[in-house]
Amino acid sequence: MLRRAPRRTHRIGRGRQTAVAYALLAPSLVGVLGFLLAPVAIVLVLSLFDWKLLSTPEFVGLANYQKLFTDSDVWHSLLVTVYYVVICVPGTTILSLLLALLVDRKLRGMKYFRALLVIPWMATPVALGLVWSWIFDPGRGALNQFLGVFGIDGPAWLSSPVLAMPSVAAVHIWQFAGYNMLFFLAGLQNIPRSLREASSLDGASPVAHFFTITLPLLRPTMLFVLITNVIGSFQAFDTIFVMTEGGPGDSTEVATYLIYDEAFRKFDFGYASTISVLLFAVVLIATISQFVYFERRTTYEVSG
Amino acid sequence: MSRSVSRRTFLIGAGSVLALAGCGSSDDKASSGGGKVELVYRLWDEQQEVGYKAVFAEFTKQNPDITVRMEVLPWDQYWTKLTTELASGKAPDVFWLTVDYFPDFASKGVLAPLDDLISKAGLKLDSYHPNVVQSYKFEDKQLGMPKDMGIVGLLYNKDLVTKAGVTMPAELTWAPDGSGSFLEVARKLTVGSKQWGFCSWNHSQTQWLNWIASNGGHAMDKPYGAFDFASQKSVEALQFARDLVFKWKVSPDGTRTNPPTGQATEMFYRGEVAMFPANNALLPFALPEVKFPIGVAAMPAGPAGRTVVINGLSEAMFAKTKHPDEAGKLVAFLGSEKAQRLMGDAGYIIPALNNAGAGYKAFWKQKGIDVQPFLDSAAGSTVNLPIAEGWTAKSPEINKTVNDLYLDKVGVPDIATAMDKIGNDK
Numbered sequence: 025m026l027r028r029a030p031r032r033t034h035r036i037g038r039g040r041q042t043a044v045a046y047a048l049l050a051p052s053l054v055g056v057l058g059f060l061l062a063p064v065a066i067v068l069v070l071s072l073f074d075w076k077l078l079s080t081p082e083f084v085g086l087a088n089y090q091k092l093f094t095d096s097d098v099w100h101s102l103l104v105t106v107y108y109v110v111i112c113v114p115g116t117t118i119l120s121l122l123l124a125l126l127v128d129r130k131l132r133g134m135k136y137f138r139a140l141l142v143i144p145w146m147a148t149p150v151a152l153g154l155v156w157s158w159i160f161d162p163g164r165g166a167l168n169q170f171l172g173v174f175g176i177d178g179p180a181w182l183s184s185p186v187l188a189m190p191s192v193a194a195v196h197i198w199q200f201a202g203y204n205m206l207f208f209l210a211g212l213q214n215i216p217r218s219l220r221e222a223s224s225l226d227g228a229s230p231v232a233h234f235f236t237i238t239l240p241l242l243r244p245t246m247l248f249v250l251i252t253n254v255i256g257s258f259q260a261f262d263t264i265f266v267m268t269e270g271g272p273g274d275s276t277e278v279a280t281y282l283i284y285d286e287a288f289r290k291f292d293f294g295y296a297s298t299i300s301v302l303l304f305a306v307v308l309i310a311t312i313s314q315f316v317y318f319e320r321r322t323t324y325e326v327s328g
Numbered sequence: 329m330s331r332s333v334s335r336r337t338f339l340i341g342a343g344s345v346l347a348l349a350g351c352g353s354s355d356d357k358a359s360s361g362g363g364k365v366e367l368v369y370r371l372w373d374e375q376q377e378v379g380y381k382a383v384f385a386e387f388t389k390q391n392p393d394i395t396v397r398m399e400v401l402p403w404d405q406y407w408t409k410l411t412t413e414l415a416s417g418k419a420p421d422v423f424w425l426t427v428d429y430f431p432d433f434a435s436k437g438v439l440a441p442l443d444d445l446i447s448k449a450g451l452k453l454d455s456y457h458p459n460v461v462q463s464y465k466f467e468d469k470q471l472g473m474p475k476d477m478g479i480v481g482l483l484y485n486k487d488l489v490t491k492a493g494v495t496m497p498a499e500l501t502w503a504p505d506g507s508g509s510f511l512e513v514a515r516k517l518t519v520g521s522k523q524w525g526f527c528s529w530n531h532s533q534t535q536w537l538n539w540i541a542s543n544g545g546h547a548m549d550k551p552y553g554a555f556d557f558a559s560q561k562s563v564e565a566l567q568f569a570r571d572l573v574f575k576w577k578v579s580p581d582g583t584r585t586n587p588p589t590g591q592a593t594e595m596f597y598r599g600e601v602a603m604f605p606a607n608n609a610l611l612p613f614a615l616p617e618v619k620f621p622i623g624v625a626a627m628p629a630g631p632a633g634r635t636v637v638i639n640g641l642s643e644a645m646f647a648k649t650k651h652p653d654e655a656g657k658l659v660a661f662l663g664s665e666k667a668q669r670l671m672g673d674a675g676y677i678i679p680a681l682n683n684a685g686a687g688y689k690a691f692w693k694q695k696g697i698d699v700q701p702f703l704d705s706a707a708g709s710t711v712n713l714p715i716a717e718g719w720t721a722k723s724p725e726i727n728k729t730v731n732d733l734y735l736d737k738v739g740v741p742d743i744a745t746a747m748d749k750i751g752n753d754k
Contacts, residue, residue: 076721077415078436162591163598183589269588273731288408290721291432 064304070297077291088298098299100274101282102306104189105258108278111193112200112257117249119201121242124208125234138209141202149199153266156195157182160267182268185275192264192276196257204249211245212238247318251311258307279303363393365654370399370423372406375612379676386670387661394654407720414438417648421655422662425472425644427463427713431552432720433644434466440645440652441469442659449660456663459710460640460680462551472642473663474680476671478607479706480534480636481699482627487620488523488602492516500628504543504564506576510628514578517602527601528572529585529592530730532723533713534605537637539565541711542630548751551715555751557744565630566733567740574736582734587727607639608678608702615695626701638710640680678706716751725750 046053071088075081092098127138144152159166160181168178181191215238223233239246261280264270270277270285277285279299287296369384371377377400384396399420401409407429413419414433425433433439446453453461456474464472482500489496494516501508514525529535537547545561548554556562573579580601585592596604597617605627606614614622627636643662649655661667668679673687675695685703692699716722729746732738 076432077411078432078438163594180584183586183591184583188589271588272583272586272590273735274728285724289724291411292721 067297067300070294071301073294073297075292075294077293081294084294088295091295092298092302097274097277097282098279098302101277101279101299102302104274104276105278105280105303107189108193108196108260108276109254109257111190112196112260113250113253115193115197116200116204116253116257117246119197120204120249121208123201123205124212127205128209128212138205141205143202144199145203147199149262150266152195152199153263156263157267160191183272185272188268188272188276192267195263195267196260199263200253200256204253207245207249208242211242215241243318247314250318251314254310254314255307258303258310279306365394365651367394367396367422367651367655367658368399368420369396369658370401370406370410370420372401372403372424373609374400376671376676379671379674382674383662383667383670386666387658390661391654391657394657396658414646419646419648421649421651422643422645422658424475425464425642427639427715428723429720430464430472430642431466431715431717434464434471435717438647439466439471440647440649440655441471442473442645442656443470445656445660446470446473446663449664451660451663455682456680457638457640457682457706457710459638459712460642463640463712463715464642464644472644473659475641475643475662475668476609476677476680477706478533478609478639478641479678479702479710480538480605480607480627480638481702481705482603482625483596483606483610483614484603484623484625485596485599485601485618485620486623488517488599489623492519492602496623496625499634500625501630502539502542502568502628503631504568506571508628511572511576511578514572514603515576518578522600524580524595524601525578526572526603527585527592527595528569528579528734529590530582530587530727530734531592532727532730533637533639534607536566536569536730536733537711537713538605538627538635539568539630541635541637542627542632543568544630544632547714548716551712552717555714555716555748557747557751558741563741563744566744570733570736570740573734581736582731586731586734608699609676611692611697611699612676615697622697624697624699624701626705633709634705635709635711636705637713638706639713678702714751718754722750722753 070081072083072085073081074084074087123141127134127141162168162178162180162183165178165181167181171178179187181187219237219241220233223237228236259280260278261284264276264278264281265284268276270281280303283296283299283303286292286299369380371380377398380398384398388395406424410419410423414436419438425439453470453474457477460474460477461470464470464474484496494513496513497509500510500513502510517523517525540547540557540562543561543565545559545565546556547562549556557566573581579585580592580595582590584590584595592601593604593606593610595601597614599618599620603625611622627634643659645652645655645659663681665681665684668681668684669687671677672679672684673691675688675691678685678688685706689699689703714723726747729743729750732743733740
């Protein structure tokens with residue numbers, strides 16, 4: 025009896041809590057349903073239709089998917105996307121980790137320095153893209169002016185099929201490195217200082233300490249950063265749209281750009297939806313495989 | 329990160345949807361005030377926006393109950409927004425239309441037929457440039473009021489020409505084998521790897537379609553017909569466009585000029601290219617950009633004489649406009665001699681109305697540019713841009729394929745075959 029009473033109140037309290045929680049969640053739940061899940065469902069349905077915007081939608085079954093498998097543009101754009109991801113993810117991760125190690129110390133003014141590094145992520149991507157197009161401009165751009173000081177005749181960064189992709193990827197890395205640094209910084213500050221003292225007592229060099237202690241303990245952070253980066257790079261659109269419009273030729277035509285092109289230049293909404301579904305599947309597979317890979321290797325707690 | 333990115337991207341999307349909704353409803357609100365009607369007029373050229381202010385002031389003077397509000401959108405957004413609005417049934421009352429987009433709009437019934445209002449206003453279609461009239465005809469109905477003729481001519485940098493000691497011949501000529509005065513001049517104007525006599529780049533309207541036409545070839549046999557880029561005459565012309573870059577070396581190559589990142593026009597502005605074919609509508613944009621006097625010549629005549637591309641725009645009326653009478657009055661007024669001369673005399677356009685180009689010429693003479701070659705070219709043999717069903721989707725595909733022409737990797741006949749395949753698909 026005595027035992028039950030508190031349990032019951034506990035349960036009631038919990039039910040109330042749940043109700044309050046859902047009430048508080050409702051606004052964002054509406055957002056997720058109306059603006060995230062509903063569009064996904066609509067895209068899935070649209071991918072089964074032939075819809076050129078001005079014409080009446082016509083059900084065509086899997087015809088769009090058949091076209092997908094023989095469309096070299098689509099597979100090319102997937103390769104381009106993977107190329108972009110392969111540059112951006114390691115680039116952003118390594119740079120942000122280095123930055124985190126750099127700013128993980130107590131120095132006067134360090135917090136301003138940290139804030140400064142996050143600013144690129146806060147800025148509007150379209151504005152960033154414009155500014156970087158000016159910097160990369162072969163004639164009067166800041167980059168080639170700078171190289172000119174050393175007597176180097178700088179290339180046409182964004183109109184060279186070879187250099188365009190590394191150039192736009194560099195902007196992506198610059199844009200997101202500071203933001204990802206925040207996660208590594210939080211991760212680093214969770215590692216007990218006693219471990220550092222212990223390892224240095226045992227005579228470990230700072231490099232050895234980093235690879236045998238810091239890095240393994242950063243695994244949960246690493247998992248988060250890698251997954252969000254892979255997804256983010258697969259979905260990159262805005263800076264590429266502003267800087268190269270997928271060009272020169274189709275050298276920076278990532279999947280998202282192809283989707284935009286099909287939908288808003290050619291007004292083929294059905295086919296654009298089909299490519300979106302493909303991209304969704306690719307990102308899903310990439311994310312799940314990362315989870316599986318890390319699940320076996322992640323140490324969440326120091327005592328573990 | 330991903331979440332924030334997608335949310336931000338998403339907000340942009342949601343924002344534009346709201347903007348679309350807001351825009352569509354704006355004309356309803358404006359109309360309901362005691363017999364007064366406000367029409368929405370959409371265009372993409374902020375230079376001409378200034379000119380249209382005078383045109384609409386005159387229109388409102390003649391029709392005190394109707395005012396016109398202009399909406400200027402950048403080129404890319406213009407088509408995205410217009411198409412979505414037409415699809416949703418809420419679009420501007422009157423808007424600009426190109427030959428490229430006409431067939432896809434015309435076949436969907438979103439454009440109002442204008443024949444009745446044209447005859448009621450006492451206008452005659454045969455007093456406009458026949459190519460422009462024909463471009464906007466669909467199943468024997470006139471769905472666009474001829475507005476202007478965008479005619480291709482050869483702009484040149486007078487400073488570079490003088491420095492090279494060249495006198496521009498009265499008529500430039502070219503032939504696939506490299507003979508003719510055009511290439512000769514282009515070679516004299518090419519200096520090392522910093523200055524090119526010409527710019528042969530991937531721009532259908534001002535470049536390769538002209539070579540094809542003046543070589544006696546055809547992009548397609550008739551409006552809504554079949555594409556024939558792979559015919560001998562067309563392939564020769566396309567090969568010439570490539571030879572100018574790689575064989576005769578009088579032009580920068582595709583790595584510098586290919587759209588979307590290429591800077592062909594800027595290279596002319598910067599004085600790195602001496603001769604640059606352009607639509608006459610480029611003049612108001614080019615003039616403030618350049619530090620040299622601009623000369624105008626007619627496009628080089630080929631083995632089949634001189635034939636240049638004409639890209640006339642039209643004023644189109646939304647089929648479901650809430651104010652068909654008022655919008656009809658506006659369209660008729662825009663086709664009238666009064667309106668066409670207002671725009672021509674202010675140097676914006678060569679009116680589509682025949683013999684209305686004198687004011688245009690006088691305007692540019694004041695600026696030191698003799699535009700007579702443009703007028704002569706318009707009066708001579710002209711050819712339309714391709715008019716084909718599904719062209720809005722096909723045209724960017726074909727243009728993308730032609731980028732290869734300026735890179736010297738894929739053979740020209742293969743490129744031409746690929747172009748035909750895209751054009752004749754379905």
